[in-house]
Amino acid sequence: MRDNNNSPINQKINIKKITNLPGFSSFTSALMAIVLGLIFGFFVMLAAAPANAVAGFRYVLMGGLGRIGDVFYFATPILMTGLAVGFAFKMGLFNIGASGQYTMGMFFALYVGFMWDLPGAMQWIAAIIAGMVGGMLWGLIPGIFKALMNVNEVITSIMFNYIGMYLVDMLIQGNSVMYISTKTRTNYLPSTVQIPSLGIPGSNVNLGIIFAIIFGVILYIVLQKTTFGYELKATGFNKYAAEYAGMKGKTNIIITMAIAGGLAGLGGAFAILAPSAIAGSSMTYEPVNIIAANGFNGIAVALLGSAHPIGTIFSALFISYIQRGGTLASLVGYKPEIIDIVIAVIIYFSAFAMIMNHAAASFVKKRLGKVDKAADTFALQEDDPNNSEKGAE
Amino acid sequence: MDTVYYLIQNMLPVGIPLLLVALGGMFSERSGVVNIALEGIMLFGAFFGALFVYFVQKSGMGPQTILLLGMLVAAIAGLIYSLLLSFASVTMKANQVITGTSLNMLIPAVILLFSKMFFNSDGITTNMNFYIREIPVLGKLPVIGPMFFQRTYLTVMIGFVFLAIAIILLYKTRFGLRLMACGEHPHAADSVGINVHKMRYAGVSISGILGGIGGFFYSVGVMDGNVSGHSGVAGFGFLALAVMIFGQWKPVRIFLAAMFFAFLRTLAYSVSLIPFLADLGINQTYYKMLPYLATMVVLAFTSKRSRAPKAEGIPYDKSQR
Numbered sequence: 001m002r003d004n005n006n007s008p009i010n011q012k013i014n015i016k017k018i019t020n021l022p023g024f025s026s027f028t029s030a031l032m033a034i035v036l037g038l039i040f041g042f043f044v045m046l047a048a049a050p051a052n053a054v055a056g057f058r059y060v061l062m063g064g065l066g067r068i069g070d071v072f073y074f075a076t077p078i079l080m081t082g083l084a085v086g087f088a089f090k091m092g093l094f095n096i097g098a099s100g101q102y103t104m105g106m107f108f109a110l111y112v113g114f115m116w117d118l119p120g121a122m123q124w125i126a127a128i129i130a131g132m133v134g135g136m137l138w139g140l141i142p143g144i145f146k147a148l149m150n151v152n153e154v155i156t157s158i159m160f161n162y163i164g165m166y167l168v169d170m171l172i173q174g175n176s177v178m179y180i181s182t183k184t185r186t187n188y189l190p191s192t193v194q195i196p197s198l199g200i201p202g203s204n205v206n207l208g209i210i211f212a213i214i215f216g217v218i219l220y221i222v223l224q225k226t227t228f229g230y231e232l233k234a235t236g237f238n239k240y241a242a243e244y245a246g247m248k249g250k251t252n253i254i255i256t257m258a259i260a261g262g263l264a265g266l267g268g269a270f271a272i273l274a275p276s277a278i279a280g281s282s283m284t285y286e287p288v289n290i291i292a293a294n295g296f297n298g299i300a301v302a303l304l305g306s307a308h309p310i311g312t313i314f315s316a317l318f319i320s321y322i323q324r325g326g327t328l329a330s331l332v333g334y335k336p337e338i339i340d341i342v343i344a345v346i347i348y349f350s351a352f353a354m355i356m357n358h359a360a361a362s363f364v365k366k367r368l369g370k371v372d373k374a375a376d377t378f379a380l381q382e383d384d385p386n387n388s389e390k391g392a393e
Numbered sequence: 394m395d396t397v398y399y400l401i402q403n404m405l406p407v408g409i410p411l412l413l414v415a416l417g418g419m420f421s422e423r424s425g426v427v428n429i430a431l432e433g434i435m436l437f438g439a440f441f442g443a444l445f446v447y448f449v450q451k452s453g454m455g456p457q458t459i460l461l462l463g464m465l466v467a468a469i470a471g472l473i474y475s476l477l478l479s480f481a482s483v484t485m486k487a488n489q490v491i492t493g494t495s496l497n498m499l500i501p502a503v504i505l506l507f508s509k510m511f512f513n514s515d516g517i518t519t520n521m522n523f524y525i526r527e528i529p530v531l532g533k534l535p536v537i538g539p540m541f542f543q544r545t546y547l548t549v550m551i552g553f554v555f556l557a558i559a560i561i562l563l564y565k566t567r568f569g570l571r572l573m574a575c576g577e578h579p580h581a582a583d584s585v586g587i588n589v590h591k592m593r594y595a596g597v598s599i600s601g602i603l604g605g606i607g608g609f610f611y612s613v614g615v616m617d618g619n620v621s622g623h624s625g626v627a628g629f630g631f632l633a634l635a636v637m638i639f640g641q642w643k644p645v646r647i648f649l650a651a652m653f654f655a656f657l658r659t660l661a662y663s664v665s666l667i668p669f670l671a672d673l674g675i676n677q678t679y680y681k682m683l684p685y686l687a688t689m690v691v692l693a694f695t696s697k698r699s700r701a702p703k704a705e706g707i708p709y710d711k712s713q714r
Binding site for chain 2: 044048049094096145149150151152154155156158159160161162163166167169170174290291296299300303335337338340341343344345347348350351352
């Protein structure tokens with residue numbers, strides 16, 4: 001590659017190399033969707049209250065900067081649920097049940113936090129692991145239903161969102177140690193069960209975000225460097241071909257859903273075990289028969305991050321960032337829901353931004369005289385694993 | 394017998410929205426588009442229906458007239474909202490699940506923003522009474538009278554009319570047969586001159602109309618005519634998807650599935666009124682879980698032979714023919 005920089009043929013290859021980097025195309029399409037979403041949000045603000053639109057929009061864009069600690073703190077649970085959704089998406093499974101898995105994880109963490117008595121730091125570590133187990137259990141069930149009985153995982157996981165929510169609310173209300181009926185909330189967790197804070201003033205940001213990012217990196221390695229990850233992606237591309245090649249699709253479905261559930265369960269554990277700035281208090285849970293919103297936010301996070309673990313880390317931080325800005329926009333009279341609108345519009349556009357990108361990419365390829373028929377694969381997936389490795393460099 | 398009448402009277406206003414929305418999902422999927430946005434479409438229809446009721450409730454029109462007009466408004470709203478899905482998934486060939494999810498996320502936020510800014514609440518509250526104590530003549534019939542024509546809503550009767558229309562439209566018209574062809578094998582349909590894009594737009598639009606009406610009927614029959622951005626339609630759009638799969642994409646089976654689910658749900662909320670169940674002393678939460686668990690069990694036994702439309706979820710690309 002040293003001496004042929006001048007050759008036109010190799011220049012073409014270089015262009016192709018850049019446009020073929022999977023990270024490049026997901027990144028540009030995400031960026032395009034974000035810009036379109038923000039512009040739409042600005043118009044909504046203009047329509048709602050024209051006089052304050054510019055000031056409000058500035059809060060949305062810049063507000064998060066002053067609260068970096070909170071950005072990381074609120075990113076923790078949605079990063080985990082985002083990883084849970086994205087990981088299953090890699091296999092072509094739509095895990096809409098992250099909410100139920102999240103709630104289950106939270107319950108298991110609470111249970112261990114209240115009912116077990118372990119020395120020192122063991123206690124919060126045990127509670128986190130319990131949360132993971134709880135989520136895994138709730139992810140395992142849709143996996144088994146899908147693999148053994150061919151039940152659509154979207155339906156199963158929606159059903160188990162409701163079953164999990166009712167079950168957890170009932171179990172919490174029936175436990176007098178965990179639940180204070182006069183406050184209709186759970187009791188304060190002892191401080192030994194809370195995850196150590198990172199000590200950033202004015203924020204509850206804790207070790208959870210570090211763990212969450214580590215999990216993202218681990219997932220990336222699992223997907224790119226292990227046989228299991230390869231099989232998983234192969235099944236996602238074409239399950240019949242994967243089956244033909246001798247991959248155990250059914251076992252992989254169950255394992256994938258269990259892992260996804262465990263990730264969402266960790267999200268629930270990180271959320272409920274977070275330390276509180278006020279001494280003697282903690283996060284609490286109110287059993288009011290509502291499906292956890294963080295599970296659904298995880299879907300947005302995963303979709304914006306193209307279901308790529310590293311992309312998911314950044315998209316979780318981004319969504320948390322503009323959510324912080326959105327809460328600040330209420331200072332000039334806007335409601336925080338404006339951000340949910342912006343996020344939904346971003347996801348909507350990101351669905352075709354990928355298509356536009358595909359169109360642009362195939363245009364470039366055509367100009368290079370190369371007709372590539374591989375451009376029609378599932379838009380969320382990346383190119384083959386070899387390319388992804390190059391992309392990481 | 395009174396208990397049976399009571400359960401059926403309460404089951405129908407819950408089951409009819411489910412039926413309509415599931416029929417909508419059926420039309421969309423039969424044309425080849427997975428419509429996961431039903432939840433959002435329902436809420437959009439319910440919102441505009443309730444908004445319409447809110448503005449005309451003092452005009453002196455009869456409640457049933459307002460209901461019919463509100464239904465029309467909800468249908469148009471649902472249709473318009475569903476165009477966002479068909480534009481993205483048919484014209485732009487975007488991923489249907491992602492698009493649907495984004496449309497589901499958008500509406501609760503819009504309603505909350507709008508209601509908080511203009512009504513200072515989480516939704517729209519109307520005080521219109523659509524309840525019908527007894528329909529003249531028909532309500533006097535033995536057995537059928539108390540089941541279907543007493544203590545009910547007009548929505549129930551309209552629901553049955555829509556079911557009949559849906560069956561005829563799908564199986565007995567050229568349009569319905571072509572629609573099904575587009576969901577099974579769009580390339581073959583295209584090769585004999587059917588415009589697949591048009592048919593898919595039609596399928597999604599029908600699901601928008603039925604979804605919007607279903608949402609409005611949910612707000613009338615379950616929420617007393619109110620709409621809230623927080624609780625939305627309580628997952629009924631997703632449940633309708635389950636009902637549709639449970640009903641194997643066939644109208645009559647969808648009807649039975651919707652009623653099965655609605656019956657269990659009604660049972661769960663009226664345990665204390667049924668002496669036999671109240672005496673068992675089981676925590677009421679178990680009954681609330683029952684509809685979901687029962688659906689899971691039924692799906693587990695029926696899904697092995699599940700026959701989804703073959704081409705659903707795959708954007709149609711002419712060049713691959």
